[in-house]
Amino acid sequence: MARFYTPAPNESTKWRQFLFDVVFEHDTKRGKWYDVTLICIILLSVGVTLLDSIDGINTEYGNVLLQMEWVFTVLFTVEYVVRLMVVTHPLRFARSFYGVIDLLALLPMYLSLFFAGAHYLVVLRILRILRIFEILHMRRYTKETSVLLDSLYKSWRKIFVFLLAMLTIITIFGAIIFIIEGPENGFTSIPTGMYWALVSVSTVGYGDISPVTPLGQFFASVLILIGYGIIAVPTGIYTAELAASLQKRGDGRACGACGHSGHEHTAHFCMQCGEKLNA
Amino acid sequence: MARFYTPAPNESTKWRQFLFDVVFEHDTKRGKWYDVTLICIILLSVGVTLLDSIDGINTEYGNVLLQMEWVFTVLFTVEYVVRLMVVTHPLRFARSFYGVIDLLALLPMYLSLFFAGAHYLVVLRILRILRIFEILHMRRYTKETSVLLDSLYKSWRKIFVFLLAMLTIITIFGAIIFIIEGPENGFTSIPTGMYWALVSVSTVGYGDISPVTPLGQFFASVLILIGYGIIAVPTGIYTAELAASLQKRGDGRACGACGHSGHEHTAHFCMQCGEKLNA
């Protein structure tokens, strides 16, 4: 984690270096213990919120759970302040990905003092668990994530085109079904019709609203066929890009004699002319 | 946009050239401003229609929204006339892709004078937003679209075969379920049964109609298994074609001797004339 917050050597008091090691490092023994404890507390905190939302449990243990939640919040607040203190550039940390998440994990409880119900957003703490990738030393995982995201990034322009086409289809079919079926069959407005169209075209199909007139069912069929056709599109885009990414991972070296490239990682000789390959 | 409508140089009065620049060009400053304004008005117009369809809002603000819609319609009508006037071949524009869409965006309001409810079709204006690809100078987007459509085109014969098979399956299962379940369980006719079969095989599954007898549920299971198997088919077709398109696309290099392009990544010599390719 030295990337963002190298502690300035000239002003580093001992306890500050110690705290930095604990809260930011993942490789030292004390860093590991801290990380594991942190993840347990995060999960515990989210679990408490889930329990608190269940009616029967809420009425009986609501007070205890709320107190626990406040204890967690205080702990996380202290930790956030410590993190800000031990880095050389507090602002840089505050604006980093994990810095923002750490803040998001605190806010709901404080907001709940003003807005009832806001404390359920404490589940945003689950986002902190993404730190697990760094914690468990999962360089390989981060690499995997990067391959996945890389493919997503490469295909995002195609996906933008796709989403715009979807929006157009949904809007038009939402209006058509609203005209055909009307409020008496549950399609109370065009936005409701668009909601139904999205639910249909994505093959979710709740069935809370569904066409009852033959004409409406005909248009629903057309919409479903369209959806059936285009569900292949994002999968196809993504798979093709991912396959290309995976393929490229393989072939680096070209043969010095015949120039043939595309050898596997494990190859020692050119598969085209038999010349020795460079390692 | 010079492709379709080069203004004839001999009769070009200044204002006509000026209007052409505004409504058709996307690269000039005034062209850009016009485009952005246009998109905003399109979105506003569609938004107004959506709001108008909501019952509570309709009763209270219905009049205002209707008047706004008429203002937009007049604006679009004027624009359509201007577009027709400033091009050298008005008919050619009227029959072009964007020309038809522009007309479609006007008709619903005028039709609403004769048919109640028709004005909701104003949402067809959302189609005009597809012009965004040209507006935002998105040559790359259009290229992306063309790759997507290219793959669709290449696989359309396979998809036709697939759709014919689907139609056969749906018809037969629609009749079977109608015979087994009958009108008392909601399957009022074979077309209704076919609607249910399509909804099932596409994994949408509204559940508004569903088999209740054990035999009906058995046939539904068979149908679902078939659907489960063949949902792979369009995805597979499309993905395979797209992957092939992406692979072929990769080769930028053209041969210096004969100009043939479209070589594979690993090619060292032109496959057309045998000349060495540049790396």
Place this chain on the structure above:
Amino acid sequence: MARFYTPAPNESTKWRQFLFDVVFEHDTKRGKWYDVTLICIILLSVGVTLLDSIDGINTEYGNVLLQMEWVFTVLFTVEYVVRLMVVTHPLRFARSFYGVIDLLALLPMYLSLFFAGAHYLVVLRILRILRIFEILHMRRYTKETSVLLDSLYKSWRKIFVFLLAMLTIITIFGAIIFIIEGPENGFTSIPTGMYWALVSVSTVGYGDISPVTPLGQFFASVLILIGYGIIAVPTGIYTAELAASLQKRGDGRACGACGHSGHEHTAHFCMQCGEKLNA
């Protein structure tokens, strides 16, 4: 169609050859006319059955529609007899793919004399429309179909393994949900539970039966996650095989000089060493 039924030259009376040309040939002018008429009658016949199944139409025009259906049936019966007569090996035709379908298209009406409701199975006639591939001279379509089926055939062993795994999962989850939810929540038996499990794991999700207890919803979530994971499997299997099939279509010729194979159809020179390729 000379494949199956070459008319014996020694006994070929003129009218027999003539009839063969009409009903079996697709390339002659009279053969084409016959084919188009046939498809229209098939579609008409299926359409009549669909209309007949609609309650309102049935009560009013039921008699007319039934009479039309009998006319079609007599026509198809005559045609079937003619087909049997003009081929040299009637039994071989009767057992061929199209022969069986032609018979299936006749049976429902005759069965309806004994079993009420059987005449709705007349929709099986839609199967005859598959002949469209041969009729419209669609060698290319048949080729497309064969690529699709080829990939299906190649992956059938993998799909068998997959289906066996599905059956195991569905049986076990069907029993679990039956024990947890029981008849009072709609899961009246293990087979019903299995039906629900199939509907869930295939992401159809009618919602006619769904778990209401927290424990049942938990197991439903586990099942859905499993389904979410394995829906990728058939798609993956099929896509991978199809991509392989498409790839193989491409590369036939190897270079005589360096032996490099995998050239595109359009290549004239080896892309590896620049040597001329054989056509």
Place this chain on the structure above:
Amino acid sequence: MARFYTPAPNESTKWRQFLFDVVFEHDTKRGKWYDVTLICIILLSVGVTLLDSIDGINTEYGNVLLQMEWVFTVLFTVEYVVRLMVVTHPLRFARSFYGVIDLLALLPMYLSLFFAGAHYLVVLRILRILRIFEILHMRRYTKETSVLLDSLYKSWRKIFVFLLAMLTIITIFGAIIFIIEGPENGFTSIPTGMYWALVSVSTVGYGDISPVTPLGQFFASVLILIGYGIIAVPTGIYTAELAASLQKRGDGRACGACGHSGHEHTAHFCMQCGEKLNA
């Protein structure tokens, strides 16, 4: 099956060798007969349980079916004991994959003496049918299974990343929908909301619980769009890995000099030692 349980030659009495041949061998004639009988009894036993769970059948034939189930259980118990006796390392068998399954197939009936309803878990016997792969001499099937599982194993790290992302999305949307819709619309707690979110994002969409407020429907739409986007991810991951596996599998040829196998189709020289490969 000599892998696990070679009978010790010094103490092998004749009947022990005989029993081993019957219950473990699949290639001998008596082994085959035993296997086929076993599969039939397994299917029969599961079928009896399914029938027993149907209310009408249960009240009438419940006693007979229960007695049959006990007969099967005694048979399976005897078989399990025999299996343990004829192998040299009983414990090693008991802990093997098939050993655990054989035990699981016995337990439910004995547990049903203490817990009512447990005997429905007899369907776990369906797991024993997986032995079919070994029984029917399906080396090729096991190979197919191994390719499928291999691809799953290779992609498991990517899938873990994907599942963690899913969990995060589901938790957050579950809380949001609980806050927006609340218990009056069926979202009685955050876990219920998470259940709904999973059902939605996986495109199952039962519709037993679904948002009714416009804001809830908006968030549902966002969730569905996310689900629509990420359903491509597991399919993409798996397909890409499977395609890579299939590609690598294709190469049968081993090098004559060093024995290295796994060359690509297009390889002419061994990539390990540079020796020329046979075509």
